[in-house]
Structures are given as C-alpha cells and as structure tokens.
Amino acid sequence: MKALAKTFVVVWLALVFVAAAIGAMLELGPAALDLRAPVTDHLTDTGVSHPVTAVLLNYRGYDTLLEIAVLLLALLGILAAGGAAGSAAPKAAHPMLQASARLAAPLMILVAVYLLWAGAFLPGGAFQAGAVLAAAAVLLHLVGLTRGWDSPRLRLRLGLAGGFALFLAVAAALLTQGALLGFPPAWAGELIMLIEAGLTVSLGLILAGFFLFLSRDLR
Structure with a gap:
C-alpha cells in the first residue's frame, strides 16, 4: 500500500x-534581442559558413566549453560513485544481430565523420558526431561484442579529457590575440575544425561512458 x-x-x-x-x-x-542579423552580417569573420556552428564556437564559445566540462564532470561523478568494478563478458545476442551490428558500426563511424566535416557549412558538428560514435559503441555492447567499461586506463582517460584539454589549449593560445576565444579570421576555420575533431572523440567516449560504465557487471 x-x-x-x-x-x-x-x-x-x-x-x-x-x-x-x-x-x-x-x-x-x-526574444528581447534578435541576433540573427548580426550573426549573418559577421558570418564571414567566423571561419565557418553555418550560423549555428558560428554561434556555438564564436559567440557562445564559453558556454560550449563549460558544457563539455559539465559532461566530463558528470562522468567523473559516475566513476567516483561507482567505485572499482570488473566487467564480465556480456551475454551474446543472436548471430544475425551481431552480424548486423558489425555492418552498422563502420557506417555509423562514417556518418560521424561526415557530421563533423559538414558542421562548418551544414547542420552537424561535434555534438552530433560524438552522439553517433557513442551509439555505435553502445550498439556493439548490447549485442555482446564488447564488454562494459571498468575503471578507465590511461588511453581511455586521455580520450575522455583530450577534447576538453585541446579546447582549453586553443583558448589559452588565443590570449595572445587579446581574448580567450577570439579566433583570428585567417585561422578561425582551421582552429574550429581542430577543436571540433577533438571534441567529437571525447564526446563520443563520454556519452558512451554514461552507459558502458553503468552497465559493467561485477564478477
């Protein structure tokens, strides 16, 4: 009752x-302030041709940086609360499902690479690409082809924190330009693509970790 x-x-x-x-x-x-016209007028100075990417990494760069930090801290909280655990071999799914997952995973990686590349001039970018990578990792685990993650080793730790560290490094290097995230127009496109590539890998691992660290089984 x-x-x-x-x-x-x-x-x-x-x-x-x-x-x-x-x-x-x-x-x-x-909205109290309509930013569509200012963003469009200054789009050529951002290094990208898609307004959403321009806003996220030029006009809202601090927000994007802190969003990555929040996701990383959330994952660290899961690891701290969960403690050390082993990961038993997952239960294997039907061979047909495993074969389908083996075919789907490379295609999902290809889609993630496309979303990363297209983010400069079409809808896409690091968050979308990272989500697709994470979905591929979770799919392989659900059909029994990969284990749940246990305590992260050095390479996984570097992958998880590497995108955020790269973002911070680029931001610190730009201090010589007079602003923390003030991209010089001549290098804005290359720097944004560098940041997006690093964030794609880290976001994929972080988002996958939310599931794979929680799915680990005690031996």
Missing part, C-alpha cells in the same frame, strides 16, 4: 512539473 502511495505521489508531482513547464513555454514572449 505504501509503495502504491509513493508511486501515486511521484506520478502526480511529475505531471504537475510537466504541466508547469508547458505553461511556462507557452507564455514565453518574443
């Missing part, structure tokens, strides 16, 4: 929260 009452209270509170969130979104007024 108590469990049923707790379930009812949780569901009721969740519905109230959803209703309040929907109400708040419906009451949103027009």
Whole structure:
C-alpha cells in the first residue's frame, strides 16, 4: 500500500512539473534581442559558413566549453560513485544481430565523420558526431561484442579529457590575440575544425561512458 502511495505521489508531482513547464513555454514572449542579423552580417569573420556552428564556437564559445566540462564532470561523478568494478563478458545476442551490428558500426563511424566535416557549412558538428560514435559503441555492447567499461586506463582517460584539454589549449593560445576565444579570421576555420575533431572523440567516449560504465557487471 505504501509503495502504491509513493508511486501515486511521484506520478502526480511529475505531471504537475510537466504541466508547469508547458505553461511556462507557452507564455514565453518574443526574444528581447534578435541576433540573427548580426550573426549573418559577421558570418564571414567566423571561419565557418553555418550560423549555428558560428554561434556555438564564436559567440557562445564559453558556454560550449563549460558544457563539455559539465559532461566530463558528470562522468567523473559516475566513476567516483561507482567505485572499482570488473566487467564480465556480456551475454551474446543472436548471430544475425551481431552480424548486423558489425555492418552498422563502420557506417555509423562514417556518418560521424561526415557530421563533423559538414558542421562548418551544414547542420552537424561535434555534438552530433560524438552522439553517433557513442551509439555505435553502445550498439556493439548490447549485442555482446564488447564488454562494459571498468575503471578507465590511461588511453581511455586521455580520450575522455583530450577534447576538453585541446579546447582549453586553443583558448589559452588565443590570449595572445587579446581574448580567450577570439579566433583570428585567417585561422578561425582551421582552429574550429581542430577543436571540433577533438571534441567529437571525447564526446563520443563520454556519452558512451554514461552507459558502458553503468552497465559493467561485477564478477
């Protein structure tokens, strides 16, 4: 009876929260500041030709840097709370599913590379590419082709933190230009692609880690 009452209270509170969130979104007024025109006018100085990428790494570079930091800290929290654990061999899926996953994983990696490359002038970029890489890793685990991750070794640690460290290094190097993330127009495109490439690898590992570190089985 108590469990049923707790379930009812949780569901009721969740519905109230959803209703309040929907109400708040419906009451949103027009944006106080429309940045579409300024972004379009200065797009040629950003080194990319897609406005979303320009905003994320030029006009909102600090936000993007901190978003990566939050994801990395969340994963570190999972590792700290979970402690050390081994990873037993996963239960193998049907051979047909495994064969399909083996075919799908390389295609997913190819899609991730395309999303990374296209992010400069089309919808895409590091976050989308990293999510596809993470999905490929999770898929291989779900069909029993890879183990859940245990305590990360040096190479995995470098991969997890490498994108954030590269972002910080580029930001620090740009201090000579007078701003932490003030990309010089002549090098903006190359620097953004360098940052995006590093973030793709790290984001893929971080997002996969949210699942694979939690799915590890005690021996």
